[in-house]
Amino acid sequence: MIVNVGIFGATGYTGVELVKLLGRHSHARIAFAHSESHAGARLSEVLACPFDIPLVSADDAPLHKADVVFSCLPHGASAALCKRALDAGRRVIDLSADFRLRDAATYAHWYGHPHPYPDLLPLAVYGLPEVHRREIAQAQLVANPGCYPTSIILGLLPLIEAGALADPLVIADSKSGVSGAGRKPSLTTHFVEVNESLAPYSIGRAHRHLPEIEQMLNALRPGVPPEPIRLIFSPHLLPISRGILSMIYLRINALREDVLTLFNRRYADEPFVRILPAGQIATIAHAAHTNYAVISVHPVAELPDRVQIVCCIDNLVKGASGQAIQNMNVMFGLDETEGLR
Numbered sequence: 001m002i003v004n005v006g007i008f009g010a011t012g013y014t015g016v017e018l019v020k021l022l023g024r025h026s027h028a029r030i031a032f033a034h035s036e037s038h039a040g041a042r043l044s045e046v047l048a049c050p051f052d053i054p055l056v057s058a059d060d061a062p063l064h065k066a067d068v069v070f071s072c073l074p075h076g077a078s079a080a081l082c083k084r085a086l087d088a089g090r091r092v093i094d095l096s097a098d099f100r101l102r103d104a105a106t107y108a109h110w111y112g113h114p115h116p117y118p119d120l121l122p123l124a125v126y127g128l129p130e131v132h133r134r135e136i137a138q139a140q141l142v143a144n145p146g147c148y149p150t151s152i153i154l155g156l157l158p159l160i161e162a163g164a165l166a167d168p169l170v171i172a173d174s175k176s177g178v179s180g181a182g183r184k185p186s187l188t189t190h191f192v193e194v195n196e197s198l199a200p201y202s203i204g205r206a207h208r209h210l211p212e213i214e215q216m217l218n219a220l221r222p223g224v225p226p227e228p229i230r231l232i233f234s235p236h237l238l239p240i241s242r243g244i245l246s247m248i249y250l251r252i253n254a255l256r257e258d259v260l261t262l263f264n265r266r267y268a269d270e271p272f273v274r275i276l277p278a279g280q281i282a283t284i285a286h287a288a289h290t291n292y293a294v295i296s297v298h299p300v301a302e303l304p305d306r307v308q309i310v311c312c313i314d315n316l317v318k319g320a321s322g323q324a325i326q327n328m329n330v331m332f333g334l335d336e337t338e339g340l341r
């Protein structure tokens with residue numbers, strides 16, 4: 001079986017990562033690669049990569065040749081081209097934030113403009129295979145999760161599902177490599193600004209990924225708890241190209257099993273979640289250039305109701321293009337690990 005793939009935004013960091021990963025996939029073929037500002041050029045002429053693929057404008061993209069279209073565009077621009085692909089009967093995996101939030105008013109609040117297609121929001125499946133595998137298999141539109149949200153949700157999932165949170169206030173301290181900000185240059189991602197520093201930004205409850213994370217965590221909670229889970233989130237820009245480390249702090253109820261056993265049991269059948277043995281600490285190097293989320297679990301000495309979780313991913317792979325291919329594999333009934341190991 002061959003899945004024909006269209007890519008909107010092939011000239012960005014997630015787009016070129018997708019091209020690279022698809023090149024190793026035995027059941028995928030690129031039907032078109034899009035760029036608006038470099039239409040007519042070849043991918044290898046636009047950025048330093050070996051992929052000699054022609055780039056087409058959105059108006060010239062042969063949608064009829066694609067079984068699935070990935071959108072690697074900025075939020076705002078993405079929704080319109082996703083709609084165009086859906087109207088042409090294609091299945092769509094959107095790497096932007098345009099279809100991740102269930103509520104159009106929440107989207108408008110965080111993204112600064114009304115959602116252009118609120119009617120499509122109920123159609124979108126949040127593309128975290130560890131939670132929504134069955135729904136992804138049937139989906140016409142998959143909202144691929146954000147990079148920070150992937151690292152935080154996977155780091156909390158077993159405890160949330162087990163109803164183990166003693167305190168609905170969760171603290172997540174996250175560090176990301178600079179490719180997380182995309183290829184377009186800006187002063188804050190300029191080499192000299194980033195190099196040899198570590199910069200917190202959008203701390204507290206100011207980052208756009210906050211509502212996405214809280215939406216998922218609260219949906220995963222069993223029963224109807226009195227208070228919603230609330231997050232204090234501290235993202236940082238780390239002077240490396242790729243990778244995310246999230247350190248999560250929480251207070252838990254007494255459990256029938258230890259936290260490490262709970263994590264090992266919950267993720268036993270997950271091909272892309274690796275739980276480290278007791279005593280080891282996850283690092284970005286464990287996960288970089290792979291589709292794995294690598295997690296370590298740390299009870300806090302002398303404070304039996306406290307635990308720290310470390311979850312590391314590669315923002316461009318499990319945090320974006322790798323997870324998108326994992327979703328494609330699920331949607332088309334392929335081996336979920338195809339092209340990703």
Ligand SMILES: NC(=O)c1ccc[n+]([C@@H]2O[C@H](COP(=O)([O-])OP(=O)(O)OC[C@H]3O[C@@H](n4cnc5c(N)ncnc54)[C@H](OP(=O)(O)O)[C@@H]3O)[C@@H](O)[C@H]2O)c1
Nearest residue numbers: 009011012013014035036037072074075096180182183320
């Ligand atoms: N970077 C990450 O780690 C990461 C992780 C998860 C999700 N995401 C999300 O994935 C999406 C892509 O991120 P990225 O980091 O790959 O971005 P990027 O490096 O800035 O690339 C953006 C791409 O979109 C195209 N583009 C920009 N503005 C456009 C417009 N108005 N209309 C049509 N095309 C436009 C650009 O193509 P041309 O300029 O060549 O036309 C380029 O191919 C974003 O929504 C981002 O939030 C990123």
